[in-house]
Amino acid sequence: EKAMDPRQDVILALTMNGETLPRDHGYPVRLVAPGVVGARNVKWVGNMTISHEESHSHWQRRDYKGFNPSIDWHNVDFDNKTAVSIQNQPINSMVCDPLNGETITVLPGNKIPLRGYAYSGAGAKVIRVDVTLDGGETWHTADLIQDEESPLNRTWSWSIWKIEVPLPEGVSPGDEVKVTCCAVDANYNRQPERVRNIWNLRGCLSNAWHTITVKLK
Numbered sequence: 001e002k003a004m005d006p007r008q009d010v011i012l013a014l015t016m017n018g019e020t021l022p023r024d025h026g027y028p029v030r031l032v033a034p035g036v037v038g039a040r041n042v043k044w045v046g047n048m049t050i051s052h053e054e055s056h057s058h059w060q061r062r063d064y065k066g067f068n069p070s071i072d073w074h075n076v077d078f079d080n081k082t083a084v085s086i087q088n089q090p091i092n093s094m095v096c097d098p099l100n101g102e103t104i105t106v107l108p109g110n111k112i113p114l115r116g117y118a119y120s121g122a123g124a125k126v127i128r129v130d131v132t133l134d135g136g137e138t139w140h141t142a143d144l145i146q147d148e149e150s151p152l153n154r155t156w157s158w159s160i161w162k163i164e165v166p167l168p169e170g171v172s173p174g175d176e177v178k179v180t181c182c183a184v185d186a187n188y189n190r191q192p193e194r195v196r197n198i199w200n201l202r203g204c205l206s207n208a209w210h211t212i213t214v215k216l217k
Contacts, residue, residue: 034156035121039064069199089121092207093183100212106173111164118159120185125155128184134168152186173216180211
């Protein structure tokens with residue numbers, strides 16, 4: 001269904017960046033299904049089967065599924081009808097610069113520079129990334145570096161974000177501060193605050209707020 005929809009931009013790739021597809025990227029043929037988790041972007045394609053049901057592959061039916069946080073290996077049922085195979089990526093983001101534990105220089109105006117990325121699945125465009133330095137009491141919206149012309153429901157690329165955030169009152173050079181980011185997509189899906197409430201035994205779909213600690217100088 002997805003592969004046959006021209007708006008989903010699914011392709012069989014023979015080349016990469018104008019050159020023959022490298023072996024570690026799936027030579028001679030790789031399926032590319034944008035917006036879908038990497039496990040479905042099959043490498044080393046040898047044959048294709050058109051079927052009315054999903055593949056019986058271990059990776060399709062016995063892995064890469066999500067369960068409630070109380071399910072563990074002793075009581076998991078991969079055949080449960082509520083455990084559908086993961087397809088689309090959830091909204092996610094990360095602080096990339098600075099790194100966790102790094103010491104950074106405070107800018108004039110008592111601000112610190114931050115950069116990171118955000119993405120969402122199913123073609124949903126990232127519309128906002130919010131950053132907080134006080135545990136979520138105060139949020140600041142970052143600038144997005146992305147294709148402004150890409151449709152809200154057909155954007156496959158990651159978005160880069162950047163911001164200079166003012167330090168909370170009372171915080172100064174010599175202190176440590178926690179930096180947290182949270183992204184929102186065009187469907188207004190927003191990252192959950194804590195991983196505890198979305199934990200699952202496979203560790204998949206983990207998209208809670210990303211937090212790092214930096215020291216100021």
